[in-house]
Each structure stands twice: as C-alpha cells, then as structure tokens.
Amino acid sequence: MLQLQKTFKESYMKTLRDAVKSGEALPLYRGDSFAIDETQVKRLANVYAPEGLENKLIPTSDGDFESGVAVYEAYQNISPLLASNEAFWAYITHTTLYNYAQKRWPKVLDGPASSDYIIDHWFIGSQGILRNVAAALWWGVYLTVDEERANKYELTEILFRNYTLRVVTLGSYTLIRHRQAMFGILEFLKENPDITQRGFEYKGQFITKYFNRLGSSKQLVYMDKDFFYNTLEKIKDRIISITTREDINNDVLYNDI
16 A cells, blocks of 8 residues: 655754764765654655655666656656755655665765765755755656657656766756756757767856856747757857867857847
8 A cells, every 4th residue: 555755854854964064974874774763754645655666776877767767757746846845855865765875876885975975965965956866867857758759758868868968957957947948958969969979068068058148038938849949950050169168158159149
C-alpha cells in the first residue's frame, strides 16, 4: 500500500543545514544511513512515496538520463511549487536516495567533503537546483519532456548528454522555468550538433546571456519554442564564432537587441 510522501519541517531542515555549515554534521554523511528525527517530519497531502526508486538509479554521470527519468516518473504529479521546496528535496536526499547520493557524489565517502559540497548536493546551495542530487534530475526532465513527440524524452536525452549544456541551461534559473525556451533551445542544438561537440562551454554561456539580455526588452515568458529556435538560427554564425570569455563580453555581439 502506498504511503503519503514525507518531508522535513522547514525549521528542522534549517537546523540540519546550519549543522552542516558549522561542520558539526559533516561526519554524519559518511554513514550507511542518516538518522533523522521522525518527530520533525510531516506528510504531504496527495503525494505518494515511490517504492524501490533508489534501485532504478545509476550513480554515475553517464547514468543521469536514466536516473532523471526514474525520479521524474516517481514524482511526475508534484507541482512546480513543491518541486522548488528545499525541505522536500532535502528529505529525499537524506532518506529515500541517501545511498545513491553518496555514490553519485562520493567525496563524502572519500573525504573530506566541504560544507558547501554537502549543501549543494543534499540541500539547495548557491547554485540553486543545479547540483541537488534529486532536484536537478527532476527539473531536467520536467522542463524537457514533450508529450507531443514519438519519444517524449528525446529533448531530455539531449540535455543530459552534455553536462556543460545542463550547467548553462539549468544554471539560468529564470530561463529554465519556461518550458518553451528549453524546447526551442534544445531543438536548435539537436539540429546543430556541431555546436555542442567542441568548446560548448562558452557558446552555451553566450546563448544564455543573449536571452537574458533579450529578456530586458521582450517578455520571453510569452514566447513559444519557435521564437527561441528562430532566434538562435538568426545568430548561429555568432554562436559558432564564440571561443573565449572575451567574445561573450564583447558588447558588439548584442548590438541588435
């Protein structure tokens, strides 16, 4: 029988976080399990805990696509609001996916792991959802799954194929909240695989910054995927020409915005 999903109470999550920041709790992440105070958790209405989720995950970077799909399908009915809640993901990383998190980010076992390292992967740190062991997987799939495609995870696989691509897209928190932007960008990269094959770090940063600047004059949230695809097509030569950070910062690249 399915059980209602549990989550940390906000105050307890903050207490755990503070204990990590101070260094007091760092040794706890080397154990086979993480002891939590069950009086400091609550159950979520209409959200059910998946069974056997950890067994479906592959604790390597090459397995992130399969793991992402498994996490998304386990929690595909949660709202984006809940999926933005740190206490929710912190509970999962300290219980349901605790051993997976240790294997996927093994510095806690190989040690010593810093406070920032644990906060980034077990909580939500300065880089937002990008590094949380479970949230990053869920959001990566949620924002790219396309029910209208024969393979609804086609764009998802493109995203997970390249870690740098995830960094520059998931790292742009405002942009990733817009599915149509992700669809258009990933469709463009699918049609232009040469852009992601070599030196994509700076090209990806350029794409993100270009849209961030464009957002100051256009309401991107109302644009569809074709807008994002066509915009990239128009500046394709510029994207290809980007090879250094200096190219990104060169204002002439944005003179048509």
